[in-house]
Amino acid sequence: xxxxxxxxxxxxxxxxxxxxxxxxxxxxxxxxxxxxxxxxxxxxxxxxxxxxxxxxxxxxxxxxxxxxxxxxxxxxxxxxxxxxxxxxxxxxxxxxxxxxxxxxxxxxxxxxxxxxxxxxxxxxxxxxxxxxxxxxxxxxxxxxx
Amino acid sequence: xxxxxxxxxxxxxxxxxxxxxxxxxxxxxxxxxxxxxxxxxxxxxxxxxxxxxxxxxxxxxxxxxxxxxxxxxxxxxxxxxxxxxxxxxxxxxxxxxxxxxxxxxxxxxxxxxxxxxxxxxxxxxxxxxxxxxxxxxxxxxxxxxxxxxxxxxxxxxxxxxxxxxxxxxxxxxxxxxxxxxxxxxxxxxxxxxxxxxxxxxxxxxxxxxxxxxxxxxxxxxxxxxxxxxxxxxxxxxxxxxxxxxxxxxxxxxxxxxxxxxxxxxxxxxxxxxxxxxxxxxxxxxxxxxxxxxxxxxxxxxxxxxxxxxxxxxxxxxxxxxxxxxxxxxxxxxxxxxxxxxxxxxxxxxxxxxxxxxxxxxxxxxxxxxxxxxxxxxxxxxxxxxxxxxxxxxxxxxxxxxxxxxxxxxxxxxxxxxxxxxxxxxxxxxxxxxxxxxxxxxxxxxxxxxxxxxxxxxxxxxxxxxxxxxxxxxxxxxxxxxxxxxxxxxxxxxxxxxxxxxxxxxxxxxxxxxxx
Numbered sequence: 043x044x045x046x047x048x049x050x051x052x053x054x055x056x057x058x059x060x061x062x063x064x065x066x067x068x069x070x071x072x073x074x075x076x077x078x079x080x081x082x083x084x085x086x087x088x089x090x091x092x093x094x095x096x097x098x099x100x101x102x103x104x105x106x107x108x109x110x111x112x113x114x115x116x117x118x119x120x121x122x123x124x125x126x127x128x129x130x131x132x133x134x135x136x137x138x139x140x141x142x143x144x145x146x147x148x149x150x151x152x153x154x155x156x157x158x159x160x161x162x163x164x165x166x167x168x169x170x171x172x173x174x175x176x177x178x179x180x181x182x183x184x185x186x187x
Numbered sequence: 188x189x190x191x192x193x194x195x196x197x198x199x200x201x202x203x204x205x206x207x208x209x210x211x212x213x214x215x216x217x218x219x220x221x222x223x224x225x226x227x228x229x230x231x232x233x234x235x236x237x238x239x240x241x242x243x244x245x246x247x248x249x250x251x252x253x254x255x256x257x258x259x260x261x262x263x264x265x266x267x268x269x270x271x272x273x274x275x276x277x278x279x280x281x282x283x284x285x286x287x288x289x290x291x292x293x294x295x296x297x298x299x300x301x302x303x304x305x306x307x308x309x310x311x312x313x314x315x316x317x318x319x320x321x322x323x324x325x326x327x328x329x330x331x332x333x334x335x336x337x338x339x340x341x342x343x344x345x346x347x348x349x350x351x352x353x354x355x356x357x358x359x360x361x362x363x364x365x366x367x368x369x370x371x372x373x374x375x376x377x378x379x380x381x382x383x384x385x386x387x388x389x390x391x392x393x394x395x396x397x398x399x400x401x402x403x404x405x406x407x408x409x410x411x412x413x414x415x416x417x418x419x420x421x422x423x424x425x426x427x428x429x430x431x432x433x434x435x436x437x438x439x440x441x442x443x444x445x446x447x448x449x450x451x452x453x454x455x456x457x458x459x460x461x462x463x464x465x466x467x468x469x470x471x472x473x474x475x476x477x478x479x480x481x482x483x484x485x486x487x488x489x490x491x492x493x494x495x496x497x498x499x500x501x502x503x504x505x506x507x508x509x510x511x512x513x514x515x516x517x518x519x520x521x522x523x524x525x526x527x528x529x530x531x532x533x534x535x536x537x538x539x540x541x542x543x544x545x546x547x548x549x550x551x552x553x554x555x556x557x558x559x560x561x562x563x564x565x566x567x568x569x570x571x572x573x574x575x576x577x578x579x580x581x582x583x584x585x586x587x588x589x590x591x592x593x594x595x596x597x598x599x600x601x602x603x604x605x606x607x608x609x610x611x612x613x614x615x616x617x618x619x620x621x622x623x624x625x626x627x628x629x630x631x632x633x634x635x636x637x638x639x640x641x642x643x644x645x646x647x648x649x650x651x652x653x654x655x656x657x658x659x660x661x662x663x664x665x666x667x668x669x670x671x672x673x674x675x676x677x678x679x680x681x682x683x684x685x686x687x688x689x690x691x692x693x694x695x696x697x698x699x700x701x702x
Contacts, residue, residue, distance in 0.1 A: 084288050086282065091616070099357070133287065
């Protein structure tokens with residue numbers, strides 16, 4: 043049975059180092075599949091206007107396709123070029139929770155993510171999510187500095 | 188057809204906005220607006236509130252309560268038997284994790300609630316208790332509980348028959364379920380009813396969803412900073428509303444949507460604190476509510492007066508049977524329309540049974556209503572009960588909270604303004620949906636409605652409470668006339684869905700995703 047490694051990306055620069063490490067690890071393991079995951083931060087308990095609700099489905103589709111195009115697809119492409127098996131998914135929810143859930147679903151060996159990025163959007167997406175994940179994950183987590 | 192409608196609406200708006208001089212005497216702008224408004228809306232209001240021949244009971248109130256009772260029995264007391272299920276749906280127990288990112292049950296409920304929780308709960312209840320006495324509370328709670336079944340029926344249909352467009356956006360509500368549902372059942376006239384509903388929905392959005400809010404927000408501000416002309420508040424509000432709905436300043440709406448729920452919680456918390464402080468009076472207050480419900484305790488119209496006020500306020504506040512919530516709830520992408528109906532039945536509960544009751548209890552318990560010590564009855568001042576400071580409407584609620592927590596009127600003023608604002612935003616959307624149903628979607632037609640909506644903010648703030656409240660109630664109840672009539676035909680569709688859902692829930696086919 044192939045080993046699965048979950049790679050969490052946030053579209054931030056540190057993602058390159060995360061990918062590099064994933065490549066190296068996968069090369070060492072040999073029979074290994076890399077699963078690239080991008081999480082769109084989302085809470086089902088936020089408050090929205092009726093208009094936002096009506097457009098929600100459209101927005102969600104947009105968010106997924108944007109994340110796919112900008113982050114996930116290029117990463118998967120790069121991994122495949124390196125001769126590795128790779129897939130990508132975009133999910134909505136809390137970063138730590140979703141990465142952990144995906145890892146459990148896929149029976150992953152470990153999760154690889156970047157260190158807390160300090161600024162802007164990245165902070166929103168991965169800020170304390172990294173430490174949350176480290177503390178709550180059910181599989182080993184490798185944090186790339 | 189569309190042109191005729193547009194012309195008609197523009198004319199009505201113009202009639203109300205540009206008031207002719209009514210007398211030779213110099214009148215203030217507020218008075219002019221007020222008089223023109225009362226004259227223009229009078230016949231409509233009289234028709235909706237016409238009493239059942241030989242009684243003083245408005246037929247429309249019976250219409251709502253009978254419908255709510257029929258739905259309650261027809262669906263086997265769904266509001267009590269599925270109350271727990273509603274809560275687990277809102278918690279997301281049954282939500283498929285793969286649907287994350289779509290509108291959740293919680294969000295649909297919160298959005299619909301921010302459209303209904305508002306001045307009806309604060310000012311409306313004060314009006315009801317001020318005229319109908321504490322006894323009105325009893326009938327209000329009863330109407331709230333029954334109304335849960337009406338809400339369940341309409342919101343299920345709202346989701347089932349909404350329109351989904353190519354670009355992924357949705358439009359739903361009574362106009363859609365009436366026309367599609369009737370067609371499915373092979374009953375003629377669905378389209379006509381849907382058009383009628385849409386017209387009333389536009390009026391309702393301009394009335395209860397707009398003018399009443401602007402009016403009471405002005406009263407609240409004037410109560411704190413002193414009297415000044417209403418149109419000033421109106422213009423200020425209109426500018427902000429304009430910025431949001433025309434200018435697309437979503438950030439303002441987003442801030443309000445986030446602050447409003449906390450204001451709601453704070454309001455209930457303050458009410459509970461006042462009740463705790465006056466714990467020795469609680470039994471007495473409930474005594475007044477029960478006694479007043481059946482005797483009236485000296486109010487105008489006796490127990491029927493209390494009943495009418497209670498029923499009216501409940502319907503106005505939670506909008507069950509009106510059809511507005513169906514528009515808000517139809518945004519949820521669920522495979523089971525019933526789940527949305529079940530979630531929506533929490534609305535009248537939170538809105539009426541919890542929040543409205545809190546307001547009524549606080550007004551009663553803080554002794555705002557003057558009682559004649561000799562008879563134990565309430566002292567009348569005209570047709571309403573005399574109050575300590577001669578206050579009515581939102582000022583009465585403010586005085587009641589202020590008598591216990593001196594600084595609370597300031598918090599309340601902010602809450603009222605925010606509630607008024609969020610209700611306006613919600614109703615501008617409901618009105619817009621009805622408008623685009625009639626005139627088609629398009630930038631220009633939408634802009635016309637939005638501009639009319641802003642004009643009515645100014646009229647609402649300038650007019651006095653009486654005519655505004657009459658027109659608001661009348662317009663919203665007119666929606667209920669059409670909606671409930673249609674629901675009687677469509678309820679069997681809901682029953683079929685409901686039975687199938689119930690069976691699959693019992694058999695374990697529908698399971699919780701969370702453990």
